[in-house]
Amino acid sequence: MLRRVFIGSVSWAYLALVYAFIFLPVAVLVLFSFQDGRLPVPPFNGFSTQWYEAVFADRKLMAALGNSMLVAISSSMVSCVLGFLAAYSLARYKLPGSALQRGLLIAPMTVSYLIIALGLLALLNALHMPLSLLTVGIGHVVINLPLCFAIIYASMGDHQINIERAARDLGASDFKVMALVTAPMLMPSILAAFFLSVTFSWDEFIIAFLLSRFDVTLPVEIWSMLRSGLNPKTNAIGSLVFLASVALLLILEFSLFGRTKKQ
Amino acid sequence: MTAPVSIENVSKTFGHFTALDKVSLDIRAGEFIVLLGPSGCGKTTLLSILGGFLSPSSGRVVIGDRDMTFVTPAKRPTTTMFQDYALFPHMRLVDNVGFGLRMRGLGKAERDEKALGFLDLVGLKASAGKRPHELSGGQRQRVALARALAVDPEVLLLDEPLGALDLKLRRQMQDELKAIQKRVGTTFVHVTHDQEEAMAIADRIVVMNQGRIEDFGPPSQIYMRPRSLFSAGFMGEVNFVPGRVRAADASSAEVETTLGSLALPAANFTAKAPKAGDAITLTIRPEHFRGAEKSDDPMFALGDARVAGSAFFGTHYRCHLQPCATDGDALVAHLPQSSDVRDGEIVPLAVRAADVVALPAASATL
Numbered sequence: 001m002l003r004r005v006f007i008g009s010v011s012w013a014y015l016a017l018v019y020a021f022i023f024l025p026v027a028v029l030v031l032f033s034f035q036d037g038r039l040p041v042p043p044f045n046g047f048s049t050q051w052y053e054a055v056f057a058d059r060k061l062m063a064a065l066g067n068s069m070l071v072a073i074s075s076s077m078v079s080c081v082l083g084f085l086a087a088y089s090l091a092r093y094k095l096p097g098s099a100l101q102r103g104l105l106i107a108p109m110t111v112s113y114l115i116i117a118l119g120l121l122a123l124l125n126a127l128h129m130p131l132s133l134l135t136v137g138i139g140h141v142v143i144n145l146p147l148c149f150a151i152i153y154a155s156m157g158d159h160q161i162n163i164e165r166a167a168r169d170l171g172a173s174d175f176k177v178m179a180l181v182t183a184p185m186l187m188p189s190i191l192a193a194f195f196l197s198v199t200f201s202w203d204e205f206i207i208a209f210l211l212s213r214f215d216v217t218l219p220v221e222i223w224s225m226l227r228s229g230l231n232p233k234t235n236a237i238g239s240l241v242f243l244a245s246v247a248l249l250l251i252l253e254f255s256l257f258g259r260t261k262k263q
Numbered sequence: 264m265t266a267p268v269s270i271e272n273v274s275k276t277f278g279h280f281t282a283l284d285k286v287s288l289d290i291r292a293g294e295f296i297v298l299l300g301p302s303g304c305g306k307t308t309l310l311s312i313l314g315g316f317l318s319p320s321s322g323r324v325v326i327g328d329r330d331m332t333f334v335t336p337a338k339r340p341t342t343t344m345f346q347d348y349a350l351f352p353h354m355r356l357v358d359n360v361g362f363g364l365r366m367r368g369l370g371k372a373e374r375d376e377k378a379l380g381f382l383d384l385v386g387l388k389a390s391a392g393k394r395p396h397e398l399s400g401g402q403r404q405r406v407a408l409a410r411a412l413a414v415d416p417e418v419l420l421l422d423e424p425l426g427a428l429d430l431k432l433r434r435q436m437q438d439e440l441k442a443i444q445k446r447v448g449t450t451f452v453h454v455t456h457d458q459e460e461a462m463a464i465a466d467r468i469v470v471m472n473q474g475r476i477e478d479f480g481p482p483s484q485i486y487m488r489p490r491s492l493f494s495a496g497f498m499g500e501v502n503f504v505p506g507r508v509r510a511a512d513a514s515s516a517e518v519e520t521t522l523g524s525l526a527l528p529a530a531n532f533t534a535k536a537p538k539a540g541d542a543i544t545l546t547i548r549p550e551h552f553r554g555a556e557k558s559d560d561p562m563f564a565l566g567d568a569r570v571a572g573s574a575f576f577g578t579h580y581r582c583h584l585q586p587c588a589t590d591g592d593a594l595v596a597h598l599p600q601s602s603d604v605r606d607g608e609i610v611p612l613a614v615r616a617a618d619v620v621a622l623p624a625a626s627a628t629l
Contacts (some may be wrong), residue, residue: 163351163352165336167351168335169315169336170362170363170366170411171363171366
């Protein structure tokens with residue numbers, strides 16, 4: 001009996017430690033974003049929202065926030081469309097070397113972001129293409145396309161083939177089958193791929209740093225703020241970024257995974 | 264709409280496997296045809312060729328008076344009702360049923376009205392706003408039927424549509440299917456491996472085996488006058504009694520069997536006319552055995568048999584009878600409820616001449 005209580009409390013303590021290890025840095029970040037003082041380090045001097053006001057008043061930060069959203073949403077949309085088309089053709093048609101093609105599509109996942117960024121930098125240089133938000137977006141499509149492809153491809157099962165067949169039998173053209181039947185049917189996984197890819201793009205630093213010049217994304221802007229020393233303002237913007245990611249994950253969880261369970 | 268279908272010498276091979284071997288079939292407009300056979304007999308392949316999902320390796324498919332052999336499913340006057348219903352999970356029922364009309368360019372108001380009419384036909388008008396996952400299996404099946412009928416096809420192809428339903432619901436749906444087919448008048452081609460289902464709904468049954476058509480005709484003819492041993496065995500329980508033709512003329516034949524000799528009308532030789540010396544197999548349905556009771560029809564006495572086991576089935580006793588004259592295979596007979604049979608009892612056996620069908624012996628057909 002005592003033994004069981006002991007084992008039980010040890011496992012609860014272990015669980016608490018694991019979560020503390022994962023979330024303590026974030027909790028500290030959020031706590032000191034409310035610091036009433038100039039340094040985000042202990043002791044905690046008192047509660048204040050002045051740093052949030054400073055963040056929202058900072059035009060450069062707000063511009064970077066807008067850029068990040070633009071890049072995240074548009075690059076994720078492109079990744080999802082390309083990923084869906086690739087998954088559809090590989091799942092529904094007999095293509096030459098389809099195992100190899102699947103491998104090639106997923107391969108960029110294994111390459112480090114730094115290498116991808118360097119490769120793209122060299123390529124863009126050779127093409128005389130100026131660095132901009134567009135080039136950051138291209139970089140993010142390169143890293144998110146494999147993810148979108150893998151998620152959407154995994155959800156394409158044989159049981160949907162008869163449904164597509166029925167649509168074709170009722171007079172739908174190939175394009176209409178894809179647009180009116182296949183894509184809506186796979187919408188839960190397409191949206192899951194979209195939101196995951198938005199969160200990855202939103203947080204991504206190396207590619208955004210190396211492939212941008214005048215307009216930068218939020219992580220790059222935060223990094224340049226950090227160079228001038230620690231400041232509760234960076235904690236505030238960090239907390240906001242974290243909040244946005246959590247919000248996205250919650251949307252994903254409740255709107256999509258909830259719905260697939262019901263089906 | 265409705266149209267006749269003509270299948271001319273259609274073969275289909277997958278690599279070395281022959282799924283269909285020179286199949287020819289003429290279906291009249293408005294007929295309810297059932298393709299019946301065990302799995303792997305080619306019935307689904309034939310249906311896919313009619314629907315345009317497969318192209319035959321050789322032969323022709325004519326629907327109405329147009330050659331449809333290589334026309335895509337979308338351009339054929341056929342629709343298919345799939346075994347798993349294949350409803351669009353993200354659409355309301357009214358949109359599911361209206362999908363084919365939408366593809367034909369009908370406006371929303373018009374197609375919704377038509378779709379509601381077809382949902383009404385299958386008794387689901389009140390659920391028009393629901394989605395497929397909210398329905399039971401039988402209801403989904405009805406929606407699939409409404410969706411396939413909504414585009415007014417000339418031929419409706421049904422791929423084991425009742426296979427996933429439980430027995431009671433299946434019997435009920437058979438009646439509904441038959442009633443709806445009568446109302447719309449469309450030619451129905453229905454695939455199943457359930458011979459009771461086939462008899463319940465078909466105008467004519469096509470019995471298939473190993474890529475060939477074994478028998479084709481109205482249910483009563485297939486059951487009472489099968490034209491092959493396979494067809495006789497597949498349509499229900501049957502006793503096979505080996506024999507030999509001793510003498511034959513144009514109207515009758517003298518047949519010798521282990522149970523005695525019989526004179527059979529030539530009409531009972533359904534596969535080919537009798538010839539002296541032919542090895543044959545007599546097929547006798549279990550319910551055709553009579554006791555020794557009097558009858559106006561010509562009867563054959565088959566000698567006495569010993570009851571080797573019996574079970575009460577409600578409508579009849581199913582008995583295993585060992586003929587006293589031979590130690591060959593036991594016979595299965597269905598005796599009336601009123602007959603009080605006991606194990607070990609000796610009963611006289613008789614059969615009406617008209618009920619015995621003579622077919623070429625199994626080795627002779629191969």
